[in-house]
Amino acid sequence: MSVTVAVDATGADLGPAEVARGAAQAAHGGLKVLLFGPAAPLEEALSEFPSADVEVVDAPVSIAKEADPARAVRQHPYASIVQAVRAVKDGDADAFVAAGATGAALAAGMSLLGRADGIRRPAIAAQIPLPEKAVTLLDMGANVSVRPEHLEQFAFMGRAFSQAVVGIEHPRVALLSNGEESISGTDLVREVHVRLSSHEGLGFIGNIDGASIPAGVADVVVTDGFTGNIALKAMEGVSTELFHLIRGTIEASSRGKAGGLLLRGPLRGLRDMLDPELQGGAYLLGLGALGVIAHGRFTELGFENAVARAGRAVEADLLGLTLNSLQSAGALHVRRKRTAPADTVVVNDA
């Protein structure tokens, strides 16, 4: 199967060449990359990878982090992210990867691709970087305020992602709350709990608390974008802080330094396993096609993983899987089509 991924190379801390090197290393074995950004540095970086299947499209305009990303997307139709997403819309690519601002990528995706048929809201999914645990958390910030039917769909979207991209056949799906009891949480959480419990094929295991996310009790953890963003960043912050403290502890004594020398390899290995770059970034689910947001601070490894995972999602038909499972569960949103002319009386059956 041949898959094409459109990559916006702008917005990375290390510059567009770093994105090009990462994309090039994923562009083989049937995966083609369309690379959008300033042509000169991209072409130069790609000269190191003569066999990579990458085509450069010169797109020197970049959209940075904006207070109103939707407006920025409208005002800059030739910005690299807009061109990359348009390539998907036009059928020249199957998914897109962005290194830049999440807001702009989401806005471009919403305005050009729109939501997939039957999906109420897109959601951002992320994987918790823990070794031997493949926990997917969503939403990570696309929706700060949600209704029960949104979280209900997120559960199915996360499940399909876990199956198609992470590779878990029967994911355990949980609802994040301030306790494990089914009556814990806000009114919203309690209503969502009831809804998720009604779907037999979902793999819903109930509510879990914050400590159960890193413990790996569930494979998919569903929450709103406000709570999810705070939980993920708090976990990343503690991880950063602990490694900082461990380094300080090791350097505080000569005995510690000697031990640190012996442990340098293993601890670095552990730190690498906790590296968010391994996960390739955050995943925009629920649009007409998959979008992946690589973090701006990533090195080429992160961009390679982002492109490879986008390709894997297309091959596994993530979107089809998602819609099928939502349809089987009766959780697809049927939009009323306004096809009747203005002078026709519409009789509503419902």
Place this chain on the structure above:
Amino acid sequence: MSVTVAVDATGADLGPAEVARGAAQAAHGGLKVLLFGPAAPLEEALSEFPSADVEVVDAPVSIAKEADPARAVRQHPYASIVQAVRAVKDGDADAFVAAGATGAALAAGMSLLGRADGIRRPAIAAQIPLPEKAVTLLDMGANVSVRPEHLEQFAFMGRAFSQAVVGIEHPRVALLSNGEESISGTDLVREVHVRLSSHEGLGFIGNIDGASIPAGVADVVVTDGFTGNIALKAMEGVSTELFHLIRGTIEASSRGKAGGLLLRGPLRGLRDMLDPELQGGAYLLGLGALGVIAHGRFTELGFENAVARAGRAVEADLLGLTLNSLQSAGALHVRRKRTAPADTVVVNDA
């Protein structure tokens, strides 16, 4: 100054004797403890501490974690937690410490002590266990759903706690959100941001994201009880998980084992510094008197700290400080008193 703390000794994983040993070690230098629980094991444990100023009150009935703690409190007027809180109500003690279920302690506090005058809602405050950082996070779960005026008061309650108990003269107060921008967050967060910005003396530094909690960017972090509970538990969970991973890494090779031997002392020291027992538990703020909830899994050290901190809060007049700063800011809640007889017509000026 003489301070009396009422302690419920039931509910601890290690049994009431462990609570007694902890309480006894705090009961000196003007701090007296009234200890409620089954008399025999308490007296036996206390025999090791002949100079401790502890008085035992036999109260063998304990309230466990309940779906409806308010009902349990009403049904068991002689339960140890109810008797301990009643001692505060009757003026026999100045604050209470519970080792058991948070719900029962909060319910007993609400029903017997009520809210402090001018306080809309009690909140549970916790300190993030990080060395050299004294970050107070509230609410931790007393209120899963809040209104803007609740979070506004929590900011002042947290500030007074940070000053009186943690010892920070000018605490930096922040609002937890999914970004640092003032427009980030839910509608609730945006309104609270505006309110907190209007209080000059509060020390409000703006919104912070989840990663900034463990980074120690603020001394007081304000959020609702749903989000706060999830953030705190997620951070504790990651910390537990990382130490588990580090141990596994050390034991995976002979080189690692040798390094681990050299680092055993420093790493254990670090782990001790991250121990929640150092903080003495969670603090019930906004009631007619301070309540402290020690975690059921604590050892005597945690109970000692809980009792000592309760005493320190009374000495520093935490409640008076809180109400004064709320009053100066015009953020005290004035309740309408229903003193008019039923047959009098009340003209409402408003």
